Amino acid sequence: MSKTIEEINEKIKQGKAVVFTAEEIIDVVKKEGIKTAAKKVDVVTTGTFGPMCSSGAFLNLGHTKPRMRISKAWLNDVEVFCGIAAVDLYIGATQITQNDSANSLHPGSFQYGGGHLIEDLVAGKRIKVKALSYGTQEYPRKELTGSFTINDINDAFLFNPRNCYQNYNVAVNTSKEKLYTYLGVLKPDMGNANYCSAGQLSPLLNDPDFRTIGIGTRIFLGGGIGYVVWPGTQHNPGGLRNEKGVPRSGAGTLAVLGDLKQMKPQWLRGTSVLGYGVSLTVGIGIPIPIIDEDIFRQTCITDADILAPIVDYALDYPELSGRILAEIDYASLKSGVIKIGRKKIPTFPISSYVKAREIAQSLKSWIEHGKFFLTHPSAALPGKDSGVKFKRFGGKYR
Amino acid sequence: MSVSQKVVLRYPPSLTEKPVVYELVKKYNIMFNILKARFSADDKEGLLVLELSGTNTSLKKGFDYLHKLGVKTELLSQDIVRNENKCVHCGVCSAVCPTNAFYVKSPEMYVTLEMARCIGCEECLKVCPYNAIEISFDIK
Ligand code: SF4
Ligand code: SF4
Numbered sequence: 177m178s179k180t181i182e183e184i185n186e187k188i189k190q191g192k193a194v195v196f197t198a199e200e201i202i203d204v205v206k207k208e209g210i211k212t213a214a215k216k217v218d219v220v221t222t223g224t225f226g227p228m229c230s231s232g233a234f235l236n237l238g239h240t241k242p243r244m245r246i247s248k249a250w251l252n253d254v255e256v257f258c259g260i261a262a263v264d265l266y267i268g269a270t271q272i273t274q275n276d277s278a279n280s281l282h283p284g285s286f287q288y289g290g291g292h293l294i295e296d297l298v299a300g301k302r303i304k305v306k307a308l309s310y311g312t313q314e315y316p317r318k319e320l321t322g323s324f325t326i327n328d329i330n331d332a333f334l335f336n337p338r339n340c341y342q343n344y345n346v347a348v349n350t351s352k353e354k355l356y357t358y359l360g361v362l363k364p365d366m367g368n369a370n371y372c373s374a375g376q377l378s379p380l381l382n383d384p385d386f387r388t389i390g391i392g393t394r395i396f397l398g399g400g401i402g403y404v405v406w407p408g409t410q411h412n413p414g415g416l417r418n419e420k421g422v423p424r425s426g427a428g429t430l431a432v433l434g435d436l437k438q439m440k441p442q443w444l445r446g447t448s449v450l451g452y453g454v455s456l457t458v459g460i461g462i463p464i465p466i467i468d469e470d471i472f473r474q475t476c477i478t479d480a481d482i483l484a485p486i487v488d489y490a491l492d493y494p495e496l497s498g499r500i501l502a503e504i505d506y507a508s509l510k511s512g513v514i515k516i517g518r519k520k521i522p523t524f525p526i527s528s529y530v531k532a533r534e535i536a537q538s539l540k541s542w543i544e545h546g547k548f549f550l551t552h553p554s555a556a557l558p559g560k561d562s563g564v565k566f567k568r569f570g571g572k573y574r
Numbered sequence: 575m576s577v578s579q580k581v582v583l584r585y586p587p588s589l590t591e592k593p594v595v596y597e598l599v600k601k602y603n604i605m606f607n608i609l610k611a612r613f614s615a616d617d618k619e620g621l622l623v624l625e626l627s628g629t630n631t632s633l634k635k636g637f638d639y640l641h642k643l644g645v646k647t648e649l650l651s652q653d654i655v656r657n658e659n660k661c662v663h664c665g666v667c668s669a670v671c672p673t674n675a676f677y678v679k680s681p682e683m684y685v686t687l688e689m690a691r692c693i694g695c696e697e698c699l700k701v702c703p704y705n706a707i708e709i710s711f712d713i714k
Contacts, residue, residue, distance in 0.1 A: 360666050361701055445662065445704055448703050449703055450700060457703070457704075524666070524668050527664060528683075529683035530662070530682070531663065
């Protein structure tokens with residue numbers, strides 16, 4: 177049994193495509209068996225919704241009169257990157273506001289930053305701009321104070337260099353002090369374990385070898401349509417895998433891009449992480465075309481099949497020791513309590529499985545209603561045998 | 575031990591000239607914070623929302639004093655409320671909630687709030703990444 181993307185798209189066009197989410201497909205296979213189900217299913221949709229710090233947006237404000245080559249700028253008091261052409265800017269999701277006291281009174285609450293700015297922009301809110309320039313002969317303007325909305329500017333596109341981690345750490349704290357991390361509050365003496373993955377719904381866990389997801393793949397991004405444009409930074413496909421070929425740690429990542437003007441604020445949420453900073457919570461959904469039985473088998477993965485490493489965020493994470501305390505599967509994590517040695521530890525999620533499910537459902541409905549067509553990747557992502565590896569800082573310290 | 579209590583005072587116009595709050599401080603050693611002050615348009619009633627702190631006994635004496643003057647008092651309870659439009663069901667609050675008032679319902683993974691278990695510690699309010707938890711003052 178095998179199908180081409182063209183055949184699947186033809187069925188989508190006729191409104192006949194058979195689509196399930198990566199969660200629903202588990203029950204379908206239980207009832208009908210892999211072989212029968214594989215023949216009938218055309219697409220399996222995935223989803224994830226969690227804080228993704230390596231995110232941001234490029235804007236082009238449109239030229240001022242007289243012209244200005246902006247060299248420094250703040251949008252709603254959040255500094256943006258201006259080291260590119262005249263009125264092009266990049267908003268970084270983790271940039272905090274100018275006068276934020278950060279962690280000087282630990283843990284800082286980080287009320288507003290780049291992530292919130294992107295959410296406000298997408299929501300159509302009016303954004304304050306302040307910009308400076310040193311002035312040149314053809315760009316004489318030196319100062320700009322004003323405001324705009326997303327509809328007033330030429331371009332706004334989300335460009336996230338690292339999203340959609342294939343798998344992720346489970347964080348615990350072996351110290352005697354409470355820790356405030358990007359994976360939430362960690363109580364002393366391993367009082368809790370926090371995890372951050374959609375597990376069986378997570379896009380890259382449903383196509384672990386990147387057979388259908390590649391550069392150019394069309395996806396659900398922030399409530400609109402986006403594309404995979406490159407392997408994400410720190411893409412590490414060669415890491416350990418279990419007997420089903422599923423990565424047992426972070427592994428693959430994606431760089432994604434899409435027009436901000438058609439996205440929805442509910443799927444791009446500014447995020448304030450106590451004691452850590454600000455971020456952007458991004459909704460991503462990726463369709464997996466069922467081109468053969470092998471790929472179908474992979475989309476049938478369940479939480480029980482996926483292992484994540486438990487990492488000590490008091491010692492091993494900050495020191496980059498590479499040590500993991502144990503491995504644990506997502507079914508156990510989602511049950512609410514796990515065991516490390518003899519110790520029972522309550523577990524809590526950081527990313528939203530509920531929203532991940534909603535994303536997979538939306539994408540399913542777009543496809544069923546002929547509003548979303550599948551793509552062939554134009555190039556493959558580096559896979560497990562590519563030799564591509566995550567490196568520590570390889571330069572010199574002094 | 576010092577306790578604090580938010581309270582709504584309603585008093586007749588005849589009392590608006592009296593230094594009622596000043597007396598509370600002087601006579602009963604009660605500290606106060608004005609949260610809201612208002613006079614109704616027709617001047618029928620003055621309204622003051624205060625946060626009072628003192629010992630249990632001093633607060634009790636203070637309330638007796640107010641009642642004698644003809645001031646009506648109502649205690650305010652402080653409830654956390656979840657803004658359903660902002661909540662994403664992430665579960666970050668459940669990790670810090672000491673009473674499991676916020677908990678994740680497995681396997682559907684909805685984050686549920688069981689108000690009966692809430693002790694109003696506000697830990698969840700501090701950690702919610704999406705600003706989805708607010709405080710509402712209800713009159714008891
Ligand atoms: S932390 Fe906030 S957004 Fe997350 S589940 Fe709790 S109330 Fe909802
Ligand atoms: S106020 Fe305290 S007890 Fe109540 S829900 Fe929040 S964390 Fe739990």
